[in-house]
Amino acid sequence: MKHASIVVGRHKRNDIFKPGAGPNGGEFHLPYRLLRELFLEAGIELSTADMNIGHEVIFELHINARRRLPKCPAYAYLYEDPIIRPLNSEMAQLRRYRKVFTSNETLIDGKQILCLDYPNDLNLRRVPSFIERDLFCVMIASNKALLHPHPLSLHGNRIEIIRFFETQAPELFALYGKGWDIPAVGPGLTGRLIKRMNEWRACIAPSRPFPSYRGTVYSKSEVLDRAKFSICYENSRGSPGYLTEKIFDCFTSGCIPIYIGSTHRTALVPEDCYIDGDRFNSSAEMLHFLQSIDAVSHARYQAAIQRFLAGSDSARFTNAYFCQSLVNVVMADLRGKGESAPA
Structure with missing residues (x-):
């Protein structure tokens, strides 16, 4: 050997x-x-x-x-x-x-x-339908920023949509992941130092800087199987071809992602499998669109996802x-x- x-x-x-x-x-x-x-x-x-x-x-x-x-x-x-x-x-x-x-x-x-x-693990399985899902919209992400400030970072976009839901529709949103028991982390060395201070304060006097926060998860499917929609933003608008596991985690759970981040030159995923977050002029417009999706429309997204996962175009992922x-x-x-x- x-x-x-x-x-x-x-x-x-x-x-x-x-x-x-x-x-x-x-x-x-x-x-x-x-x-x-x-x-x-x-x-x-x-x-x-x-x-x-x-x-x-x-x-x-x-x-x-x-x-x-x-x-x-x-x-x-x-x-x-x-x-x-x-x-x-x-x-x-x-x-x-x-x-x-x-x-x-x-x-x-x-x-x-x-x-x-x-x-990605793209094995097909039976996923819950629209009416079987008790969560409207979720986000699973970590509260972390880039080491250096960068105009293509999407951490600020995540914070913006979290705050929108918390103020305008708190009953329709739940936040999961690591680090949301402290305020939003900023970029750079200063951001990391402030993060350490906030973590220390949280140990002494716990607070809820993000009221929508529901804790960490062992497996994303625990949450995504229950959610109709997921705010699915990459860490950044990366290089052409950049497409991480985030959107595929939603696909395998039958949860419809609202996705931002890929800058690929040619379409890697069919457009009927997800909702393009960049199409909306505001968070309010996005929420209005999500609320207009009924069980039939949601099933169409799920069917498109299943076709993609079962087809040859998904093999490369x-x-x-x-x-x-x-x-x-x-x-x-x-x-x-x-x-x-x-x-």
């Missing part, structure tokens, strides 16, 4: 392969477990780097680009958009990798930098496609470069 390392933030002791290890959804790290299984079938044991001390490592896989690369072959999957992690767009650094995988259309050259979308594509490229590259990879 040969050995390889996966570097994901500060994760150690193979914890990313354990069920329920992910944030805001117990199976957030499911792709890494599947990736490990496929490499095992190819004769390579993929582990976090600390587990490979004392082993000869034939390659490293970095989730997001890193400054320091190992002596062995290195590959990178660019999970974060450059707006959040600028290193993920520094070409001089990316060229040091054997292969780079990304959804960022501005970087892809089809040779060294390859297209690979965010992975699945865990299986992500893992198999990455394994195929890495194995072919190792063999092509004369590395000692299993046959």
